[in-house]
Amino acid sequence: MKTPVQFRLNGEDVAAFAESGANLLDVLREVVGDLSVKGGCWQGSCGACTVLIDGAPRLSCLTLAESIAGRSIETAAGLRRGAELHPLQIAFMERFAAQCGYCTSGMLMAAKALLDRNPSPTREDVVEALGGNICRCTGYEPIIQAVLDAASGDRRRRA
Amino acid sequence: MSVNVKTFARLADAASALANERGARFMGGGTVLMRLINDTNPAVETVVRSTDQSLLHLAVSSGRIELGSGVTMAAVLAERDLAFLHAAARAVGGPAIREAATVGGNLFARTPYGDFATALLALDATVTLAVGLGQRELPLEEFLDRRERGTSLVSAVAFKRPAAEAFRFLKVTRVHPRGVSVLSIAAQLPLASGRITGARIAFGGMNRTPVRAKAAERALEGRALDAAGIAPALAVAAEGTAPADDAIASAWWRREILPVHLRRLLIGPGQA
Numbered sequence A: 001m002k003t004p005v006q007f008r009l010n011g012e013d014v015a016a017f018a019e020s021g022a023n024l025l026d027v028l029r030e031v032v033g034d035l036s037v038k039g040g041c042w043q044g045s046c047g048a049c050t051v052l053i054d055g056a057p058r059l060s061c062l063t064l065a066e067s068i069a070g071r072s073i074e075t076a077a078g079l080r081r082g083a084e085l086h087p088l089q090i091a092f093m094e095r096f097a098a099q100c101g102y103c104t105s106g107m108l109m110a111a112k113a114l115l116d117r118n119p120s121p122t123r124e125d126v127v128e129a130l131g132g133n134i135c136r137c138t139g140y141e142p143i144i145q146a147v148l149d150a151a152s153g154d155r156r157r158r159a
Numbered sequence B: 001m002s003v004n005v006k007t008f009a010r011l012a013d014a015a016s017a018l019a020n021e022r023g024a025r026f027m028g029g030g031t032v033l034m035r036l037i038n039d040t041n042p043a044v045e046t047v048v049r050s051t052d053q054s055l056l057h058l059a060v061s062s063g064r065i066e067l068g069s070g071v072t073m074a075a076v077l078a079e080r081d082l083a084f085l086h087a088a089a090r091a092v093g094g095p096a097i098r099e100a101a102t103v104g105g106n107l108f109a110r111t112p113y114g115d116f117a118t119a120l121l122a123l124d125a126t127v128t129l130a131v132g133l134g135q136r137e138l139p140l141e142e143f144l145d146r147r148e149r150g151t152s153l154v155s156a157v158a159f160k161r162p163a164a165e166a167f168r169f170l171k172v173t174r175v176h177p178r179g180v181s182v183l184s185i186a187a188q189l190p191l192a193s194g195r196i197t198g199a200r201i202a203f204g205g206m207n208r209t210p211v212r213a214k215a216a217e218r219a220l221e222g223r224a225l226d227a228a229g230i231a232p233a234l235a236v237a238a239e240g241t242a243p244a245d246d247a248i249a250s251a252w253w254r255r256e257i258l259p260v261h262l263r264r265l266l267i268g269p270g271q272a
């Protein structure tokens, strides 16, 4: 059985038919066509599927699609503004924080959730915010540094 | 296979669907239940949800604290008046899990999960069930004892605010910053004239469900919180526990480290 669900995705209204009991990850990728969201485990263990729901980080694989009716979803596809990359995307590139790239969109969204709430995080804040996201390539350090760079770059631009 | 999802505005309607539908499970935040659904586990045929705002009720007064079963770990962490519970809420998964994971769901989470339920057990919490059009309140300990058998909807938990500094929580994990528990310990240690009166200690990860450490509680009665005072409690700490041998730790290891961590929780690592 299919259920209609309407929500906002990166600022645009979206209406989709979701299989009853479907998770948000599958609906975003297979029904809506937003392939920036990645699935690694469908068990909540890897964090690759992290999206923001009303500004809070959530695992899309463990989110019942029907439960997001009327909510606002942000994914990595909505990070850049036109040709301009988000400061986090620039910092990830400059710090070589992506190798295979599989974890990257989840890392970016977990980091965005942190910086939106706390623009001046400590290293511990960053480690805690990324605690649910696994990376098998980078050893985490370039990712942590990229998030700290993005935060301090943002502060420099605002100064 | 797709599951049947039924969403109810009224809690009482959700409770009756849960009691009457075959293979029905209530969904809180879904951090455990969605895993089963993603795996097309045949045990889940129907998902019952409720949008009843009473599930999000959070009332903090100087005496009693009430948490609706739909209150998330993130909501607990956002509440300054619940600071004594923050270590327990922060013990549940990473930030994205905590945004979804509910208090109600934690009462059902199987070992090695259930860190927040362990804290609630040491707080002598009661559980309110939605039954028909009414409610029924029972001690958390009794609820945990028979939780696998029931199809009741938990609407809330409640407990008395512990005295300042009297509540402590510790989680032992091998993976940092976020890993599942080898075990967890919660303790409520009221002091009168420097002596413990009516201690409540609960262990997570040491049995099928979180359990009270009654032998250790008795051994602490009237004692001071120092090395000599707590020694009898440490000696009996593992009494009545039946931990699992699993991929996280062996039962033997859990029993060995339990008194070490109980000591740390009670008086700190280096204190005499």
Ligand SMILES: Cc1cc2nc3c(=O)[nH]c(=O)nc-3n(C[C@H](O)[C@H](O)[C@H](O)COP(=O)(O)OP(=O)(O)OC[C@H]3O[C@@H](n4cnc5c(N)ncnc54)[C@H](O)[C@@H]3O)c2cc1C
Binding pocket: A043, A044, A045, B025, B026, B027, B028, B029, B030, B031, B032, B033, B034, B069, B070, B091, B092, B093, B094, B097, B100, B101, B102, B103, B104, B105, B106, B107, B108, B109, B112, B113, B114, B115, B116, B152, B153, B154, B155, B179, B180, B181
């Ligand atoms: C990667 C990962 C890490 C985790 N780490 C931890 C951890 O460190 N510590 C920990 O304690 N837990 C952990 N968990 C488990 C889980 O997130 C928590 O236990 C959480 O509190 C469960 O709540 P929920 O609302 O998501 O439950 P759900 O998934 O919604 O439900 C879980 C079970 O409880 C039942 N249920 C839920 N609410 C009610 C209710 N109100 N009435 C009746 N039945 C109900 C459901 O039917 C289901 O059987 C982790 C999970 C994941 C995926």
Ligand code: FES
Binding pocket: A038, A039, A040, A041, A042, A043, A044, A045, A046, A047, A048, A049, A050, A059, A060, A061, A062
């Ligand atoms: S796919 Fe969601 S956490 Fe791995």
Ligand code: FES
Binding pocket: A097, A098, A099, A100, A101, A102, A103, A104, A134, A135, A136, A137, A138
């Ligand atoms: S870059 Fe490969 S998993 Fe992180």
